């Protein structure tokens with residue numbers, strides 16, 4: 001079987017190497033493109049798209065428009081991490097709020113009947129590094145994970161193609177196992 005290829009969009013996160021390594025450890029190859037130079041159409045050679053955390057905040061919808069168009073016009077599984085989830089949520093009309101800066105490991109409760117969580121228990125310990133919080137899922141998405149700190153820790157599109165994680169899944173064992181659940185959607 002050939003190795004699945006993942007297009008990794010670098011939105012300026014501090015932990016791109018770790019994110020790539022995890023996806024590669026799970027059996028995919030990765031190629032990275034910066035936010036400002038994403039293609040207008042996904043080449044048929046890719047089986048999934050992963051959006052890293054961000055440097056430019058999700059409020060800047062103009063900056064992220066080409067990326068959002070790429071995601072919406074593709075048909076492969078997509079995973080947005082931290083700011084990568086926030087920018088997808090903003091584009092779909094979601095609401096973000098400025099909160100307490102959160103850095104470190106926190107528990108979240110997840111819906112284990114969702115394919116993303118096929119490899120974890122209902123409570124996961126995952127790593128966070130952010131100050132913006134999604135307090136409402138946008139139309140077309142549902143809330144699939146929550147915690148004492150944030151009402152929306154994970155979201156999924158109604159068609160089950162696009163996922164978002166507030167946590168940086170490139171860290172911690174449970175993060176890796178959630179990434180494993182994602183790779184099973186296209187691998």
Ligand SMILES: NC(=O)CC[C@H](N)C(=O)O
Nearest residue numbers: 053054082083130131132
């Ligand atoms: N790590 C990130 O992706 C940060 C996202 C966003 N800038 C926030 O602070 O919430």
